[in-house]
Amino acid sequence: MITRTTRRALALAVAAGTALAMGTACTATKQAGASGPTDGPVKLGLVTKTDSNPYFVSMRSAAEQEASAKGATVIAKAGKEDGDNDSQVKAVEDLIAAGVRAIMITPSDTKAIVPVLKKAQQKNILVIALDTQTDGNQGVDATFATDNTQAGVLQGQYVKAALGQKQPRVALLDLQPGVTVGDQRHNGFLKGIGLADSAREISGRGDTNGDQGKGQTAMENLLQRDSGINAVYTINEPAAIGAFTAIKNAGKADGVVIGSIDGGCTGVQAVKEGQIAATVMQFPGKMARLGVAASVEFAKSGAKPQVPTTGYIDTGVQLVTDKPLGGLDAKDTAWGAQNCWGKK
Amino acid sequence: MTPILQARGIVKRYGHVTAIDGADFDLEAGEVLAVVGDNGAGKSSLINVLSGAVLPDAGEVLLAGSPVHFKSPHDARLAGIETVYQDLAVAPAMDIASNLYLGREIRRPGWRGKVLRQLDIRAMRQRAQKQLDELGITTLQSITQSVENLSGGQRQSVAVARAAAFGSKVVIMDEPTAALGVRESAQVLELIGTIRDRGIPVVLISHNMPHVFQIADRIHIHRLGKRAAVVSPREHTMNDVVAIMTGATELAA
Amino acid sequence: MDTAFRNPAIGPLAALLLAVAVFTVTTDTFMSVDNVSLILQQSVVIGTLALGQTLIILTRGIDLANGAIMVLGALVVAQLATGAGVPQGIALLAGFAVCGGLGLLAGGAVSRLSLPPFIVTLGFLTVLQAASRLHTRETVLVEEGPLTFLAQGGYLFGQFQVTVGVALVLITVAVLHFALTRTSWGRHVYAVGNDAKAAMRCGINVNRVLLSVYLLAGLLYALAAWQAFGRSPATSPNAFPTANLDTITAVVIGGTSLFGGRGGVIGSYLGALIVLVLQSGLTQAGIDPLYQQIATGILVILAVALDQFTRRSTR
Numbered sequence: 001m002i003t004r005t006t007r008r009a010l011a012l013a014v015a016a017g018t019a020l021a022m023g024t025a026c027t028a029t030k031q032a033g034a035s036g037p038t039d040g041p042v043k044l045g046l047v048t049k050t051d052s053n054p055y056f057v058s059m060r061s062a063a064e065q066e067a068s069a070k071g072a073t074v075i076a077k078a079g080k081e082d083g084d085n086d087s088q089v090k091a092v093e094d095l096i097a098a099g100v101r102a103i104m105i106t107p108s109d110t111k112a113i114v115p116v117l118k119k120a121q122q123k124n125i126l127v128i129a130l131d132t133q134t135d136g137n138q139g140v141d142a143t144f145a146t147d148n149t150q151a152g153v154l155q156g157q158y159v160k161a162a163l164g165q166k167q168p169r170v171a172l173l174d175l176q177p178g179v180t181v182g183d184q185r186h187n188g189f190l191k192g193i194g195l196a197d198s199a200r201e202i203s204g205r206g207d208t209n210g211d212q213g214k215g216q217t218a219m220e221n222l223l224q225r226d227s228g229i230n231a232v233y234t235i236n237e238p239a240a241i242g243a244f245t246a247i248k249n250a251g252k253a254d255g256v257v258i259g260s261i262d263g264g265c266t267g268v269q270a271v272k273e274g275q276i277a278a279t280v281m282q283f284p285g286k287m288a289r290l291g292v293a294a295s296v297e298f299a300k301s302g303a304k305p306q307v308p309t310t311g312y313i314d315t316g317v318q319l320v321t322d323k324p325l326g327g328l329d330a331k332d333t334a335w336g337a338q339n340c341w342g343k344k
Numbered sequence: 345m346t347p348i349l350q351a352r353g354i355v356k357r358y359g360h361v362t363a364i365d366g367a368d369f370d371l372e373a374g375e376v377l378a379v380v381g382d383n384g385a386g387k388s389s390l391i392n393v394l395s396g397a398v399l400p401d402a403g404e405v406l407l408a409g410s411p412v413h414f415k416s417p418h419d420a421r422l423a424g425i426e427t428v429y430q431d432l433a434v435a436p437a438m439d440i441a442s443n444l445y446l447g448r449e450i451r452r453p454g455w456r457g458k459v460l461r462q463l464d465i466r467a468m469r470q471r472a473q474k475q476l477d478e479l480g481i482t483t484l485q486s487i488t489q490s491v492e493n494l495s496g497g498q499r500q501s502v503a504v505a506r507a508a509a510f511g512s513k514v515v516i517m518d519e520p521t522a523a524l525g526v527r528e529s530a531q532v533l534e535l536i537g538t539i540r541d542r543g544i545p546v547v548l549i550s551h552n553m554p555h556v557f558q559i560a561d562r563i564h565i566h567r568l569g570k571r572a573a574v575v576s577p578r579e580h581t582m583n584d585v586v587a588i589m590t591g592a593t594e595l596a597a
Numbered sequence: 598m599d600t601a602f603r604n605p606a607i608g609p610l611a612a613l614l615l616a617v618a619v620f621t622v623t624t625d626t627f628m629s630v631d632n633v634s635l636i637l638q639q640s641v642v643i644g645t646l647a648l649g650q651t652l653i654i655l656t657r658g659i660d661l662a663n664g665a666i667m668v669l670g671a672l673v674v675a676q677l678a679t680g681a682g683v684p685q686g687i688a689l690l691a692g693f694a695v696c697g698g699l700g701l702l703a704g705g706a707v708s709r710l711s712l713p714p715f716i717v718t719l720g721f722l723t724v725l726q727a728a729s730r731l732h733t734r735e736t737v738l739v740e741e742g743p744l745t746f747l748a749q750g751g752y753l754f755g756q757f758q759v760t761v762g763v764a765l766v767l768i769t770v771a772v773l774h775f776a777l778t779r780t781s782w783g784r785h786v787y788a789v790g791n792d793a794k795a796a797m798r799c800g801i802n803v804n805r806v807l808l809s810v811y812l813l814a815g816l817l818y819a820l821a822a823w824q825a826f827g828r829s830p831a832t833s834p835n836a837f838p839t840a841n842l843d844t845i846t847a848v849v850i851g852g853t854s855l856f857g858g859r860g861g862v863i864g865s866y867l868g869a870l871i872v873l874v875l876q877s878g879l880t881q882a883g884i885d886p887l888y889q890q891i892a893t894g895i896l897v898i899l900a901v902a903l904d905q906f907t908r909r910s911t912r
Contacts, residue, residue: 043883051887075883083835089828090639090873094880097632111736112831135736178734418800433798435791437859438784446788447800449781461780 042072042299044292045095045103047088051078054264054342055284056106059130062285063104066292072299074292075100085109092116102126102295104288107134110180114139126298128305130287132181133312142305143312144290146282148184148261151317154328155185155259156192158278158319159231161326162257168193168231171222172205173215173243175235182235185261189233203229208239215242223250232258237267237279244275263320265343268336271320278321278330284341286315346409347372348545349394349425349514354403356389363389364400365569371514376536376546378556381566382589387549388518390566394547395427395516396420407513426511430518432503436492440484441465441472443491444506475509476501479538483531497528501535508539515539516547521555533559553582565589608903609851609867612896616871620878627881634758636873641747641762642828643843644869645821647851648773649700649814650844651865655777656810657790657857658707658714662699662721663818664840669729670696671822671832675737678744685743693819699725700815701808708807722841729834736833739826747827762827766866769820773862786810790857847872850896854904871896 046063048056060076067074075098077091088108093116095103103120107113107129117127117139129143137143160168170193175182195201203226206218215238223229223246232247234240240260247256260267263281270276290313294305307313319328320336331339351369355362364386371377381387392398394405396414404411407423414420417427434443445468451457452464473487481501484494491499500520507515517536521529529552536546536559550556556563557577565573565588573588587593620627646663653660674692677683683691699721706717739745747762777783785806788796797803825832844865851868853860875889 073883075880077880077886081835081838083833084838085829085831085833085836086642086825090876091880091886093635093639094877097629097635097877098626098881098883109736109831109833109835111738112829112833112836115829115831176734417798421800427798429798431795433792433795435788435795435799435858437791438787442784446784446796449784451781460775461782462775463779463781463784465779 042296043098043100044072044074044295044299045092045098045100046074046076046288047091047095047103047105048076048078049082049084049088049106049108050080051076054266055131055262058341059106059284059288063288063292066289067296070292070296072292072296079108083108085112088113089116092120096120096123096125100125101299102128104128104130104291104295105140106131111135126295126304128291128294129312130291131284137307137311142294142307144287144315145312146287146317147310147314148181149188149191150314151261151280151282152185152188152190153192154188154280154317154319155233155261155278156189156194157328158192158321158325158330159189159233159257159259160193161328162259162277162323163231166230168195168201169203169226169229170195170201170231170233171203171219171226171229171243173208173218173232173234173239174205176207176209185235186233189259193231193233208235208242210236210239212238212242215239216246217242219243219246220250223247223252227252230256232256234258234260234276236260237262237264237270237276240267240276240279241270244270263318263336263340265337265340268320268333268340271336272322272333274322277323278319279336281318281320281336281339283315283339290315345373348408349547350406350409351390351394352404352406354390354393354400354405356386356393356398356400362569364393366403367566367569368571369394369564370574371545371547372562374540374543374545375561376540376548376559377562377564378548378550378560379564379566380550380553380556380585380589385566385589386569387566389569391427391516391518391547391549394420395425397427421510424511424513425516426507426514427516428500428503428507428518428520430522432499434491434499434503437490439488439490440476440494440502441469441487443502444468444472444475444509446506448510472505475505479505479508479535481505481535495528497524497531500524500528500532504532504535504539508535508542508544511539511544513544514547515544516549518549519551520548521550521552529555553585556585557582567591606852606861606863606867608900609864609871612850613867613871613874616874616878620874620881624878624881627878630757632877632881634763636870636877637763638760638828639873639877640866640869641760641766641824642821642837643840643847643872644766644866645769645817645824646840647844647847647865647869648769648862649817649821650841651848651851651853651860651862652773652786652810652814652817653714654845654848654853654855655786655790655857655860656807657793658807658810659845659855660703660718660814661715661841662703662718662725663814663821663844664837665722665725665729666696666699666815667818667822667825667840668832668834668836669699669725669732670819671825671836672729672732672737672834674744674822674826675739675832676733678739678742679737685739689743689823692822693816696819696822697812697815700811700813700818703815704808704811707811708804718841726834733834736831738831741830744823744826745830747824748830760827762824765820766824769817770862770866777861782806782809787858790859792858843872844869846893846897849900850893852900852904855901856904859904 063074079087120127127140129140131145133143134140204222208215208218232243237260240258257277260276260279267279271279319330321330322332324330347370349371354364354367356364367390379387393400396417396419450464450467452462456462469487483498520532539546563575650660670692673695674688677688678685703717706712707714750760753759785801789803789806793803847868848865851864872893875892879889
């Protein structure tokens with residue numbers, strides 16, 4: 001009978017497919033030399049928001065380099081999209097089961113991730129947050145992160161200096177409401193430029209999700225509303241590059257100061273080309289290296305990193321521009337290209 | 345004797361097109377009535393009215409002498425009129441027994457049927473097998489074969505068996521031999537004869553004149569949305585019928 | 598027996614056992630009571646969502662909005678229970694009402710208006726994601742109580758941890774399997790997926806079957822929301838962004854045909870487990886998780902190819 005044959009074929013082929021996939025995977029193990037009995041090198045886990053964003057890619061490769069220099073291995077996992085808490089929870093659970101000594105994580109949902117991190121702590125695993133603090137620092141032993149408010153302040157101060165005597169007419173290109181990082185940078189910027197959220201000098205604001213295309217659309221709409229905009233706050237460099245495209249298409253490339261935050265290599269390049277006036281660099285690689293160092297130390301001695309009263313260990317920010325202004329400490333784009341993250 | 349199924353002055357229009365233009369129809373007890381007609385003569389529309397798939401604009405349908413108003417094929421089925429459609433209306437991935445009882449499954453007796461609404465799969469299989477045996481259908485090896493694994497003729501047998509099992513008054517068949525080979529056609533024609541012999545009249549829509557002449561007791565010839573004539577295959581030749589169909593000859597209806 | 602509900606569970610079961618065997622041999626940590634228990638716990642949300650997806654796919658539909666429906670339901674529940682101070686049990690019932698109502702609405706559009714399920718649920722996805730974000734932009738935490746009841750559990754055979762959530766997902770699979778294979782309703786679901794016109798001609802009320810399927814799927818999504826609270830007592834509009842594709846993956850790997858009318862819920866649940874076993878096993882082996890995606894992708898294509906092959910060879 002045909003159906004019985006096909007049923008068997010189905011079973012066999014699915015099995016073969018799995019075997020094939022496993023085969024690939026196992027070959028990969030041998031190449032990486034990562035799998036091994038528990039008495040091998042110290043195993044560390046890294047869970048990022050996604051595995052596609054260059055920011056997290058550079059974090060991951062820095063962690064892997066630092067780990068191999070210190071004789072440890074890193075199992076790297078990621079959510080599928082920003083905000084995908086479920087995948088991060090599963091990743092942490094799988095890492096616990098795999099017997100890691102420490103877990104470094106950039107939490108997508110700073111509240112919802114807490115219970116599983118506490119579970120890890122109960123198993124005597126060191127939990128380190130990178131880049132983003134959890135809600136009230138719960139469930140983590142230490143956080144290595146950018147001072148996002150300070151990053152915003154620097155952007156605001158620079159934009160203010162660049163405008164000089166001109167009356168500011170500012171467009172704000174935000175992340176999306178309700179996300180802490182976005183609020184911190186936004187508020188820092190307003191502090192740095194010396195304006196209130198309700199000030200008349202604020203022409204309008206738009207959400208970009210940190211995306212270049214959405215940044216362009218948002219800027220186009222804001223320019224429709226007020227063609228006299230002369231300064232733009234951006235949440236990150238992709239949004240800034242999108243904003244620049246909109247401004248250039250509107251024929252106003254020379255009259256508008258765009259500030260940004262991130263320090264990605266594409267962003268530094270955009271500063272060099274004059275698309276972005278200045279950007280504030282953050283250091284994901286440093287976060288990862290410090291995280292790995294603390295993890296390895298914990299595995300050896302059981303010592304946990306000291307956390308200052310701010311609640312996190314500041315990995316620093318650096319203003320990058322080729323036109324230093326207003327006495328702000330700035331590095332040029334040559335330095336920026338050396339120290340940026342992502343594809344150099 | 346009152347005809348089992350009658351239609352009087354049926355009219356059906358689709359926009360400007362009049363598909364049925366005051367057609368009459370009579371099916372006598374215990375007969376095989378063939379309905380023939382050129383493409384576009386309105387056979388399908390007439391059959392759709394009789395099987396409840398289409399509501400007529402005017403005219404009435406009478407079952408055993410009393411007027412009936414079918415709003416859906418389901419109504420017609422409840423009244424004992426079963427239709428075997430040209431595309432058979434079977435679920436290919438389901439087995440023969442399931443298809444025979446599709447839409448009128450049998451539940452288990454007792455609490456399992458009442459509370460859990462559990463089906464009595466065994467009873468359905470047994471009865472389906474019995475039904476096939478009674479109709480002399482021997483070409484199906486197992487009642488648990490999926491319909492998609494059957495040949496065209498075997499599928500036709502399933503659809504016919506289903507109609508025969510539940511068609512207590514009338515069975516309507518739309519082109520049952522159109523897609524079949526010689527041997528399979530013969531089996532289906534034999535099956536039609538079996539149903540008639542069990543006392544259920546059959547309406548057979550067909551283009552195939554030899555088949556019509558082989559099995560039909562009377563031939564209803566449809567032309568231009570009306571009944572042009574009813575003839576007996578014993579008194580008329582195929583050429584006569586074709587002549588009436590195409591309008592070359594006229595005969596009092 | 599019918600091909601409609603026959604074969605599906607065997608292929609995926611073989612794949613699952615093979616994957617388990619491979620990881621048992623290649624890693625020290627995969628095959629432990631704790632890890633097996635963990636994988637079962639990880640399966641409850643996508644596993645439950647996949648059951649609703651299976652019902653819809655069996656009727657030749659597809660649901661792109663299941664994650665969005667669940668998330669909106671979860672947000673309503675969480676906000677009622679925390680912000681409005683409604684007892685958790687009542688809030689949960691409200692969640693079932695919201696998700697069931699949305700299911701009915703989608704089912705109405707598919708059946709009464711004869712709109713393609715892909716388009717209807719794509720529209721639902723877009724609207725509901727925005728609605729969720731209008732509702733709240735924050736992560737809402739819920740207190741312990743009926744909402745987190747499914748996280749409770751006990752030990753079987755001394756050390757095998759089973760949560761109420763895991764037991765519930767297994768029961769749900771069993772009940773749905775019974776309903777699909779042993780009741781008229783189930784047969785009508787398959788018949789509609791096989792050939793809706795034929796089903797109608799057999800006296801099946803196709804619209805009512807479709808409505809019932811979308812309604813039931815909606816209720817299953819509410820159940821999934823409850824399961825999600827059992828996994829993690831928090832929800833946000835950004836949660837489960839890829840639930841629609843994850844469930845379609847599980848359903849397809851589980852052997853249910855995207856063309857409707859054949860397959861079943863057991864296969865879908867096994868499909869969900871296979872993905873999790875690959876995730877877990879590759880983590881234990883210290884292999885890049887991207888290989889899990891590659892393996893999953895290969896399985897999806899294989900499963901669809903086999904389905905096509907089965908359908909062609911029997912036509």
